[in-house]
Amino acid sequence: MATPKVTALVGFLGAGKTTTLKRLLETCPDGERIGVIANDVAKVNIDAALVRDVVQGEQGQVQSVQLDNGCACCTASDDLIQTFEELLEGAEEPFSHVVVEASGVAEASQMREVLLQIPAVRKGQAELGAIITVVDSNDFLKEFASGETLGERPDLTGERKAKPEMRRLVVDLLVEQVEGADALVLNKVDVFGDDQADAKVAQLRAILDKLNPDAPVHHTSFGRVDLLDIVAKQVHHRRDHVHVHEHEHHGHQDHGEAGECDCKHGHEDHGDHPHGTHHAKYGIDSFVFESSLPFHGPSLAKNVLKQMAAVQQLSSFPALEAIKHDVVVPADDADSEDEEFRQQVVQSEASSVKTNPFSRVIRSKGFLQLQSKPQTKMYWSHAGKLFSVSPHGDWPAGRPVTQQLVFIGVDMDQDKIIAHLNASLADAPRVP
Ligand SMILES: Nc1nc2c(ncn2[C@@H]2O[C@H](COP(=O)(O)OP(=O)(O)OP(=O)(O)O)[C@@H](O)[C@H]2O)c(=O)[nH]1
CATH class of the missing domain: 3.40.50.300 (P-loop containing nucleotide triphosphate hydrolases)
Known part of the structure; x- marks a missing residue:
């Protein structure tokens, strides 16, 4: 080998x-x-x-x-x-x-x-x-x-x-x-x-x-x-x-020259x-949000995903739609919620970036559990404008789940972000 x-x-x-x-x-x-x-x-x-x-x-x-x-x-x-x-x-x-x-x-x-x-x-x-x-x-x-x-x-x-x-x-x-x-x-x-x-x-x-x-x-x-x-x-x-260099350096020595090399490879400082x-150095920090309670889909959509959508200035937010459709929302409520959501996004886009704690998050990722589908492990991945929440297999059956979401950003208001996440949790654990 x-x-x-x-x-x-x-x-x-x-x-x-x-x-x-x-x-x-x-x-x-x-x-x-x-x-x-x-x-x-x-x-x-x-x-x-x-x-x-x-x-x-x-x-x-x-x-x-x-x-x-x-x-x-x-x-x-x-x-x-x-x-x-x-x-x-x-x-x-x-x-x-x-x-x-x-x-x-x-x-x-x-x-x-x-x-x-x-x-x-x-x-x-x-x-x-x-x-x-x-x-x-x-x-x-x-x-x-x-x-x-x-x-x-x-x-x-x-x-x-x-x-x-x-x-x-x-x-x-x-x-x-x-x-x-x-x-x-x-x-x-x-x-x-x-x-x-x-x-x-x-x-x-x-x-x-x-x-x-x-x-x-x-x-x-x-x-x-x-x-x-x-x-x-x-x-x-x-x-x-390296082979060519060995030749070149031998050449220098032969002529008694110190030979400064301006080449970009093979001269790493050990x-x-x-x-x-x-x-x-870069002002970048991170923290982990953990909870043994699953997320309540509509609350997560309202407290977290809408805020993130506002920051990203998107007029649609696929992750939010996926989660909203994943939970049981009465039909007439769903329409009015959609309209309300669109209006909130427009308003948020105009005014809330400064006060929105998610505006300082560069990257977030982790695994979450939705109250409506406790057995499904959902992978949350957000980077810049890209954001997805997608199924990623199942949580181990019969064992308590701990959700973990990592947030990475510049000068984040950790307490505020955690408060938004906590406000989106269901009130009791769900074992898959
Ligand atoms: N549209 C699109 N999305 C991608 C592509 N490659 C990766 N992604 C998505 O971008 C997100 C980040 O991808 P990762 O591979 O986790 O990025 P990473 O560099 O490992 O992230 P960190 O470890 O947090 O620094 C994930 O949601 C991926 O699915 C691509 O080529 N196109």
């Missing part, structure tokens, strides 16, 4: 890292054995839960562990290194690849440094694969095309004039994740629609090429890329490159240096 390749999937919150990883696991070629380390920003690792579901379906071909004690590229880098070693040691058969799904706030270049510090990599028992950044086509273009300041982005800050430095930093993170990558996956191109897709993708590729001329760009939807092929090409490229935490 060849040396395992260690690859990191990097990308901003909600860009599609888990989707891309799940796709790899679902289509994993025979003969490949893949280890997965999933890291999440919040204490509860939703990504690991999603990956575990796929892993169980793959009859042990894949092994996964979760890492949920901070960001793997800074505060939890030691944990990542230790977890990696344990994963390799505990493997029933050697891995061909280990993929680390980084948290949404991880920096690409720091991830590379951490992977290079893994003892197995240092000793040549494992090899760096690629740092692959997944880019959300929709959000990335918005950031670049708009030229807005953070003060003009209440969806990120919740305030018109607050902390102008924050916007720069969040965009900096997006840019760093592109600039520090070996390869880029331009995901979610489906959001453009057929008539606009080519032009928008071309525009985005032009920006990405400027930011990182060395990284190949693969555009796709729902992470449908051949990740192992991307890794193989990168490894090949790096080996060729030394120790301070890592700031991204939570402090």
Whole structure:
């Protein structure tokens, strides 16, 4: 078996890292054995839960562990290194690849440094694969095309004039994740629609090429890329490159020159240096909402989903419709509720962004239980303008359920959000 390749999937919150990883696991070629380390920003690792579901379906071909004690590229880098070693040691058969799904706030270049510090990599028992950044086509273009300041982005800050430095930093993170990558996956191109897709993708590729001329760009939807092929090409490229370099450096020495190199690859700094935490650096924070009571559908729609719809300035909100139709709403009530809802959205769009606690949420995700369908596990996923609540198998039968929703945002009013969620709960637990 060849040396395992260690690859990191990097990308901003909600860009599609888990989707891309799940796709790899679902289509994993025979003969490949893949280890997965999933890291999440919040204490509860939703990504690991999603990956575990796929892993169980793959009859042990894949092994996964979760890492949920901070960001793997800074505060939890030691944990990542230790977890990696344990994963390799505990493997029933050697891995061909280990993929680390980084948290949404991880920096690409720091991830590379951490992977290079893994003892197995240092000793040549494992090899760096690629740092692959997944880019959300929709959000990335918005950031670049708009030229807005953070003060003009209440969806990120919740305030018109607050902390102008924050916007720069969040965009900096997006840019760093592109600039520090070996390869880029331009995901979610489906959001453009057929008539606009080519032009928008071309525009985005032009920006990405400027930011990182060395990284190949693969555009796709729902992470449908051949990740192992991307890794193989990168490894090949790096080996060729190192080989050429060895020649060049020998040349310098032969002529007694110190030889400064301006090349962008293969000169990673392996030394120790301070890592700031991204939570402090980018103003991004997270919390987990937990409850053993299920949600009451109409209350959730009224107290939470309508608020989120207002922030997103959508005139329709599929998740809300799904939940409303999922619960028993008397027919005449339903119509008047619809009209009331539309009016509320219009009013909210005009006025409430500032006071709306959900305006500061960038990403939320987790599993919830509806009182009307207690056996069905619902997966809640919101990233930017995209929001879905969809069935995700069943809760384990006969056991009490704990719902967990992770909220990630900038300067969030946690108490207010929790109050809205608490006000949407049913009054008694429902065991599936
Ligand atoms: N329309 C569309 N939605 C997508 C695509 N890829 C992912 N999504 C959805 O976007 C949401 C976020 O996707 P994830 O794969 O969980 O994103 P992530 O980068 O792992 O998110 P974090 O771990 O929170 O940073 C989910 O609801 C996905 O179903 C895509 O290509 N098109």
